[in-house]
Amino acid sequence: MSRATADVAIIGGGLIGAWTAFFLARRGQSVVVFEKGTIGAQSSGTNFGNLRLQGRFPAQYPLSLRSHALWEHFDALIGEGCEFAQTGHLYCAFDGEERAKLEGYADVSESHGLAIERLGPAELRRRWPWLSHAAVAAALPARPAPGPSRWRRVSVKPRLSSRRGRRNS
Numbered sequence: 001m002s003r004a005t006a007d008v009a010i011i012g013g014g015l016i017g018a019w020t021a022f023f024l025a026r027r028g029q030s031v032v033v034f035e036k037g038t039i040g041a042q043s044s045g046t047n048f049g050n051l052r053l054q055g056r057f058p059a060q061y062p063l064s065l066r067s068h069a070l071w072e073h074f075d076a077l078i079g080e081g082c083e084f085a086q087t088g089h090l091y092c093a094f095d096g097e098e099r100a101k102l103e104g105y106a107d108v109s110e111s112h113g114l115a116i117e118r119l120g121p122a123e124l125r126r127r128w129p130w131l132s133h134a135a136v137a138a139a140l141p142a143r144p145a146p147g148p149s150r151w152r153r154v155s156v157k158p159r160l161s162s163r164r165g166r167r168n169s
C-alpha cells in the first residue's frame with residue numbers, strides 16, 4: 001500500500017471531486033483524490049451532458065450563473081475543450097394552463113438575469129415544423145442576459161489529470 005501526504009484528501013473522482021481538487025490546487029493546496037474505480041466513470045461520465053440554466057428552482061440561479069461563467073472559460077482553465085455545443089432547451093406548453101406556468105417561470109428567470117426567448121405558435125411552426133401542432137407556446141432557449149457569461153450547453157467528461165499538483169489514487 002502506498003502512502004500519500006497532502007493538504008486535502010478527496011474521496012471520489014467525479015465532477016465534484018475533480019473540480020474541488022482543481023480549484024484547491026489552483027489555490028496552492030496539495031490535493032490527493034481517492035477514486036475506488038475509474039475517474040469520471042459514474043454519474044459524471046454517464047449523464048446527459050446538459051448544462052441547464054432554465055428549468056431550475058429559481059434559488060439555484062445565482063449558483064448556476066456562476067457555474068456557467070466558469071464553463072465559459074473551460075478551455076482557458078483546463079487547457080483543452082470539453083465538447084461544448086450551444087443549442088438551447090425548448091420548453092413547450094400545450095394548453096393555456098401550461099402556457100401561464102411557462103410565462104410565470106420565464107418572468108422569474110428573467111428577474112434572475114436570464115434572457116428568455118418567448119415563442120408563439122407561428123414562430124414555433126416556422127422553426128420546428130416537425131413539432132406537434134398541439135404546442136401553443138414555448139419559452140426559451142435561454143441564456144444569461146448580456147454580461148460576462150453566455151449561455152451554454154455542455155457535454156462534460158471530467159478531466160482529472162495530475163496537473164497542478166493533483167494526484168489520483
Ligand SMILES: Cc1cc2nc3c(=O)[nH]c(=O)nc-3n(C[C@H](O)[C@H](O)[C@H](O)COP(=O)(O)OP(=O)(O)OC[C@H]3O[C@@H](n4cnc5c(N)ncnc54)[C@H](O)[C@@H]3O)c2cc1C
Nearest residue numbers: 012013014015016017034035036042043044047048049050
Ligand atoms: C443518467 C443521468 C443523467 C444526468 N444528466 C445530467 C445532466 O444532463 N446535467 C447535469 O447537470 N447533471 C446530470 N446528472 C447529474 C450529474 O451527473 C451528477 O450530479 C454529478 O455527476 C455528480 O457528480 P459527483 O462527483 O457528485 O458524483 P459521481 O460522478 O458519481 O462521482 C463519485 C465518485 O466517487 C467514487 N466513490 C464513491 N465511493 C467511494 C469511496 N468510498 N472511495 C473512493 N471513491 C468512491 C465513485 O466511484 C465515483 O467515481 C445526471 C445523472 C445521471 C445518473
